[in-house]
Amino acid sequence: MDGKLLEAKNVSVDFRIDGQYQTAIHKLNISIKHGEVVALVGESGSGKSTFAMSVMGLHNSDQTRVTGSIKLNDNELIGLSERQFDAYRGVSVGMIFQDPLSSLNPLMKIGDQIAEAITVHDKQSKKVKQRVQKLISDVGIVDVQRVSQQYPHELSGGMRQRVMIAIALANEPDLIIADEPTTALDATIQAQILDLIKEIQQKKNAGILLITHDLGVVAEMADTVTVMYAGQIVEQARVSDLFNHPKHPYTRSLLRADPSEVNSGDELYAIPGTVPALKDMDHSKDLFLKRVPWLDKAEVEATVDEKLQKVSDGHYVRGNAWQNFEFLEDL
Numbered sequence: 001m002d003g004k005l006l007e008a009k010n011v012s013v014d015f016r017i018d019g020q021y022q023t024a025i026h027k028l029n030i031s032i033k034h035g036e037v038v039a040l041v042g043e044s045g046s047g048k049s050t051f052a053m054s055v056m057g058l059h060n061s062d063q064t065r066v067t068g069s070i071k072l073n074d075n076e077l078i079g080l081s082e083r084q085f086d087a088y089r090g091v092s093v094g095m096i097f098q099d100p101l102s103s104l105n106p107l108m109k110i111g112d113q114i115a116e117a118i119t120v121h122d123k124q125s126k127k128v129k130q131r132v133q134k135l136i137s138d139v140g141i142v143d144v145q146r147v148s149q150q151y152p153h154e155l156s157g158g159m160r161q162r163v164m165i166a167i168a169l170a171n172e173p174d175l176i177i178a179d180e181p182t183t184a185l186d187a188t189i190q191a192q193i194l195d196l197i198k199e200i201q202q203k204k205n206a207g208i209l210l211i212t213h214d215l216g217v218v219a220e221m222a223d224t225v226t227v228m229y230a231g232q233i234v235e236q237a238r239v240s241d242l243f244n245h246p247k248h249p250y251t252r253s254l255l256r257a258d259p260s261e262v263n264s265g266d267e268l269y270a271i272p273g274t275v276p277a278l279k280d281m282d283h284s285k286d287l288f289l290k291r292v293p294w295l296d297k298a299e300v301e302a303t304v305d306e307k308l309q310k311v312s313d314g315h316y317v318r319g320n321a322w323q324n325f326e327f328l329e330d331l
């Protein structure tokens with residue numbers, strides 16, 4: 001299985017707001033192979049979750065226009081009906097959300113919720129009880145019997161996230177989408193959950209789309225990184241290339257603003273300004289550059305270019321001025 005597991009090409013997503021379509025994602029390309037972990041990073045509002053929701057078919061089709069192509073195991077997902085999406089969501093692709101409490105049913109016992117994730121797709125399924133117990137223990141929960149009889153509010157945040165992972169894995173999906181899976185957890189639990197996701201991914205050779213703000217998590221988990229800004233990809237590379245040779249000023253700014261990079265006593269860099277509102281996004285321009293005070297105006301003018309340019313094998317940056325650009329140590 002060396003083919004592409006997920007292949008998204010030219011994906012744009014527009015939301016209808018006050019009767020007008022506004023673009024949240026503009027011509028995104030991303031692909032994931034079996035066994036590969038692809039991180040998607042970018043500030044709040046850059047469109048990461050919007051992309052994940054498009055792969056899961058979770059957008060409201062009256063309010064949202066998704067165009068381009070998203071293929072999972074060579075099957076086109078864009079244009080599927082709600083029923084067709086139901087057949088593959090939770091089967092070929094599982095999703096782990098940031099907030100398990102809002103995704104779990106508060107009135108249903110944990111064991112029953114996991115059982116439902118299995119039987120909803122496989123009504124003839126035998127030995128559901130054994131499968132539920134195995135899933136619970138696979139996600140590192142020792143006290144299987146007791147937890148399966150509990151309700152979500154009776155569990156800690158870390159335990160709830162383990163349950164979410166068990167549900168996402170219930171049908172052994174080829175692709176797992178994890179949208180900020182550990183943001184709400186404290187550091188120790190966060191590390192345990194990431195270890196668990198990594199272990200499962202390796203055991204099952206699943207592909208993972210990992211959405212995160214945390215570059216430490218990227219370094220630890222991912223093979224490649226896609227950096228998004230204002231609905232567009234600005235840079236895409238293997239993790240080591242991105243960390244060692246960032247090309248786009250946005251990537252450099254994110255690295256500089258990474259709390260784990262800063263020496264104690266030094267002030268943490270904050271990227272000035274904010275991501276523009278959807279109505280202010282002109283995707284023919286490089287929307288980030290106005291937030292970079294240290295850039296020369298001539299440089300900014302030179303980078304207006306919609307296409308990703310190749311830097312080296314697997315490394316792409318948006319804007320031809322950045323292709324051969326090396327940042328000085330301290331900007």
Ligand SMILES: Nc1ncnc2c1ncn2[C@@H]1O[C@H](COP(=O)(O)OP(=O)(O)OP(=O)(O)O)[C@@H](O)[C@H]1O
Nearest residue numbers: 015017024042043044045046047048049050051278
């Ligand atoms: N259903 C919707 N209708 C209108 N606008 C939306 C909708 N969903 C998202 N948006 C807008 O699309 C943009 C991208 O949002 P998205 O949630 O994808 O960002 P994100 O990168 O996941 O951010 P975060 O890190 O905060 O989760 C934002 O401006 C958001 O307000």
Ligand code: NI
Nearest residue numbers: 048049050179
């Ligand atoms: Ni999000």
